[in-house]
Amino acid sequence: MTTPTRATLEKALKSDAKLQKEATQIAKDLAAGGYDISLLAEELGFALSSPDMEQRVAGTNLLSAVLCALPADLLNAEQLEFLTTFYTDRLRDHHNVMPAIIDGIDAMVHMKALPAGNVPLILQAFFQHTTCQSQTRGDRTKLFNIFKYLTLNFKEELTTMAGDFVYGLINSIDGERDPRNLEIIFSFMPEFMANYPLLHLAEEMFEIFACYFPIDFNPSKQDPTAITRDQLAAKLTNCLVANNEFAEWTVVLAVEKLESELLVAKLDSIELLHQAAVKFPPSVLEPHFDQIWQALKTETFPGADNEDILRASLKALGALLERAAHVPSISHSYQTSVLGVVLPQLSDVNQRLFHPATAIALVCVAGDAPFAADKILNSFLLKLQATDLSTSPPDQRVKIYQIVAQVYKLAALRESLQKLDSTISVPLLDDVIAALRLCEREDFDAKKEDLELQKAALSVLNECAPVLSEAQRALVYKALVQLISHPTIDLDFTVLTVGLGALQPVELQANFIDIGIRNFEIFSNFIKRKIYTNLLPLIPQMAFTQRILDLVMTQMFKPDNPEPVRLLALEALNTLLTQEDQRFIVDLQQQSNLLHQLIELAQQTKDITLQSLEQIAGPLSRIIQQLPLSEQSAIISEYLPGLQLQKSADLYIAKGLLGYLHKDISLDDHFERLLSDLTQLSLTTDNEQLRVIAHHLLCSLVNKMENTKGNRSKVKQITEQLKKAIKTGDVRAVEILAWVAKGLVVAGFDEAADIVGDLSDLLKHPTLSTAAALGFDIIAAEYPELDLPVVKFLYKQKFFHTIMGKMGSKLADYCVHHLKAFVYVLKATPQAVIKLNIEQLGPLLFRSLEEHNEAQSLCIALGICESFVQQQDAYFQAHLGHLIPSCLELSKYKAQHTMQVRIAALQLLYDITKYPTFALLPHKVDVTLALAAALDDPKRLVRNTAVQARNAWYLVGAANGD
Structure with missing residues (x-):
């Protein structure tokens, strides 16, 4: 492993790909200890010192690429001293070499052994020989990240540079326009400005950021990770309040921009004042309070029509008063200025300024409750004492009491209720109690009185109960x-x-x-x-x-x-x-044996009404849910054998005991009898309430039954009994079969598929088809009052595929009842499943919309279509020719088109306008003409939706219209 030769290096410098490959290999050799980086620099000297600028660029790129690929802990201090000297000297070179130098400096400052004293040397050389703003956007990004890293890790060294670093940083930022770079700057500069001495450059530093305020920036719609304007604005605001020296300039800037007519500029300015109130100490802001208050008063008193501006202004004022509350002298000065303006307007509830005055008054209480509450309550007390309670109209007192109640509530939240002046609160509460006691008068007529005064008086007493005197409490x-x-x-x-x-x-x-x-x-x-x-x-x-x-x-x-x-x-x-809670209920049951007493009451009370039995079933259910499993089992063993479900009282008791019984309690010994008795009751009784209870119990029982051959056989016997009744044309048997199927479907029993198949066969029955279709609604619908604890994973998907297997071919035959049943199923099917099968289901949905005869299924079908259209689904875009005419027909006023159907159709037409313009233009004229009829619909809600839809269609293809 030897140092690369000149020939090797010259070959590597011929292309970027070869350069990167060679840099990676060299980094591996250096990490393995093959040779020292100084030897590499020596071999590379021909390029680094070449008179040819392009060769210097390539040589510096190679060296920097090697540094970037090295581990951060590899180089020692001596090596980094050498590299520092090289790179600081290279900062004098041609600007084309600068990107490679920046890469090298970036890698070098992140090295762990970098001597701290080298940081000022690097920065001083950079600020002296080049400028940040003369670099490309990408290189500026690297430089700002370098500055961010250095400010976080070399505070002591940067502080020794005094104004040189601050001035260099100001020059580096000045003129930056790229939002991504500004986001970096705005992120790290608040901490820097708060922790580093800005010396004589504080105002220059502030002005660097002030020139960006308020942010005017529109992110690219094509960039999914684009920085938003609001994010950038929030970070800029943090910069403008980062240092206490900025206080005066911040206030001036915010007040100046608050005069803008642009909503976004106003909101940004108010938020800047809010953040100033939060960040700057009250002592710093006190000289500028009058200026701030005058600016905020314009926006709040009487205030603009824009709720956002009003809300933001009150929030800013509230923060200012709340921070000042910690310094009583400043707080009282602030409060006196504000209350001096608003208190005179609280004397007449009919004045236009009463409502904005009360809003500001409540903000004052939230800021300094003891001081402001006394002043406000005294103002109201004087007003109340000037009017006669027995003769004056109640509306004025109602409004005053409502504000007084809020004052007391805020005072209590600030733990200041006991600190209020009793000479004010006592007579004020006397007045409130007197208003409440008007109901004691013999001539008090509740039919004529709207009781608003008594309600308002109660709202005050609710908040001030802790400060009521003994005499007041007696009244x-x-x-x-x-x-x-x-x-x-x-x-x-x-x-x-x-x-x-x-x-x-x-x-x-x-x-x-x-x-x-x-x-x-x-x-x-x-x-x-x-x-x-x-x-x-x-x-x-x-x-x-x-x-x-x-x-x-x-x-x-x-x-x-x-x-x-x-x-x-x-x-x-x-x-x-x-x-x-559970503890209370269990204790009550143990102390009074309440469950037994309730059962006895139901069974032994003569001529007890179903309404009372329903009220007995509720507590029974609530009690048994809270008991341990052992007690639940003992209660079932004690009471269940004696219940005769043909009797109404016993049926309601069964509802209470079994409706929410834990699924682990075995009912195998009673299962067959319960199924038989409940089925027989439902088939024979004419009382709809009793039938509903029987259906719910049947559904819950089969859902919770143990998956044994015996239990499945018992369910099979009941279904066979129901099929026999169905053959005789018994509609009730179809409904019972659907409830049994629901329990089995949710629990994931295989037997559910057979029952679903039987129901689908009935959809062509001459007399039972409607009941069979409603049976699918029973299976698919959610019933919050029904306890089905055994829920099979993905049971809705399984139910959907079962239906597709049983009814798929019949749907193609276009039977109205099949379509209706299938729509009920789709209501419970997850959208992801529908989307996977949309090619097959789409035509069925469109057909169901063409069958204008049943409101419930139409609303379901329209809702399913709307969920896809809102997502701009491609399948529905391709079939607008089917969807739009159906919606237009359903939007017309007809006997079978209920208000809900017409609204759903119009809403779907409105959502369709979100599709691309080219897909909508062929339909625009037809839709706008056809929607004219809906504008005269007899129902106001339909007309409102029609106006919204028609306006949206009118704007299709218009300039700036989406």
Whole structure:
């Protein structure tokens, strides 16, 4: 392994490919220790010092390519000293040699043994003999990355260069226009400017970035990884607030650009002020606050019509006030300036400036809650004291209370609620409580009153419960008792009672809860329902749990209780068990054996209604879901054998026990009887509610059954029984068969294919075809209330392919019911599967759209087409000639075209306009003319969609129209 000869090197320099190959080999030899890099430089000297510029370029390229290929830890300090001398000297060379020199410097500065003192030498030589902006874009990218690396790793050495490095960096950046390079600069410069002394060059450094503000840049649509304007703007903003010395210039720049008429310039300027508020200390910004406030006031008070500008301005003002809150003297100065402008406008809710004033006032509270809240609340108190509560219109007070509630909420979030001035908050809350107590007046007519005043008063009390005095709380309790016992008013005040319960449990129990429970029997059902609604949220608080539970249990299980009263208690229990967690439910079951009591109530109550039984089934289901498997199994063994499903009560009990039973609980001993009884019930009963329960239980049972020969045989017996009933023309048997198939399909049983085949055969039946088509809807549809825990992986795909195997040939025969059934199947089929088979399914979808006789399947078909059109699918683009006429026909007002169908068709026509113009132009005239009819549709929503679609078609082919 010897140093390459001159002949070898001359050969390598003849082409880029040979050069790279030789550089790779040399790097391997150097890494293996074959020779020293100084020997390579000596052999390469003929090229490096050649009077021929092109040969110097080639020689330098080879040396730099070798350096780039070497491991970063190979060269020692002495070797790097030698290379530093060479490359810094070469910076004086012809500009064509510069790309190779930059590559070499880039590789060299990343070497681990590079002496730190060499970095200033390299930079000083570069800044003295060349400029960054005279290089190509790619070389500038390398240089900026070099600067980034050096600022992160050689801070001490760069600091010793003082202004030389800062000045050189400024000159390197000045004039850069390439977005990719700017992205690099804007990424590393904020940290540099924050950590390095800028000396006398701070203003020059700021101006380098200020000239780019606001960013005006449109990324290339062809570049998938293009830098966005917003990304570049955000990074530029970080540069402009990177150093505290920039504060004055930043404010001036932002305020100046805020006067622009361009939306993007305004938003960028406001964001710059926001970031200035976040980054600069309050002491630095204080001299400029008036200037900032005047600029933001223009945008917020009364403010522009643009919501984005208003929102951004309030955000910037909020950041400014929030940062200042840590320095009370500055904060109070800021708040005084702002509140001095907005407080006078809070005196009249009908003024145009009231709403912008309240928005700014709330921002003040969020910034310095104790100071601002007192000023704002006092302003409202003076206004309220000037008006008579009993005679003045309520609308003004409602608006004031709504703002007061937000002030208290913000004060609580800032942990300042207790710090508010009691001389202001006490009389203000007295006024609020007086408004709430209007309901105690004998002449208070809830039908005439809209109760908005009481709701607004409650919203205030919800937020300020911790600061209510004992006397005020006493009045609140009286008002709450009056509200809950009022024969017509139904207000939700649970937030207030929960808050008071946590703070004053003894008071709340004595003055509110006990009164409601003590008089519960004499209240109407309307009031009883309100008591349940307002007491149940208090159950998590231990002080009230048992008292409220006792009320619910007593009303549920009291023998002589009227059915409506018991039903209210059952609904309350349902609500309670839905809200509470597993631990609560298990404890309740263990303490009161609630499940047994509920079953006993269902079976032994005479003339119990189906509504009550439904409310019993819910808690049974909720309880059994939360119990351990061993307890679930014991309960099933105890109660299931005695259930007679022909009885309504027992059927609902079965629904509660079995509906969400864990799939690992074996029902093999009862499986045959359950299947038979549920099937027989569904075939014989005329009650649709009972049939639905039977169907769901059948579906869930076959889904969870163990995959044994015996169980499959029992299912086979039931399906044979149903087939016999079907032969007699029994529509119910078709529906039951579909539910059994659904359970089997989801669980992935092979027997499902046979049942699906039987259903597909019925699609040509003279009387059962409609029921058979709906059967496929049952199999495909999602039922949130149905428990199907055994889900076969990719079962939807398997179901689709089963249907294709059973019905494929029949679909080609164009049977309406086959198409309808198939559309139901497609609704549940993943789009990826449909896309794979679109050549076969597309014609079927188009045919289904031409059959204008059934709204549900039409909406499904239109929805499937729309999902593909929105993605600009090529298949649908090629078949617009089929799709567009069908949509136009469906968009017309006809008896069979429901509003949903017409809207879906028009929406699809609108989405079609996203296809390329050349594909749309042949249809433009026909579509725009045909859509005129939809503009006069009797339904407003249809007309709205028609206008949107027709406008989009009018713009097809127009200049700048997409």
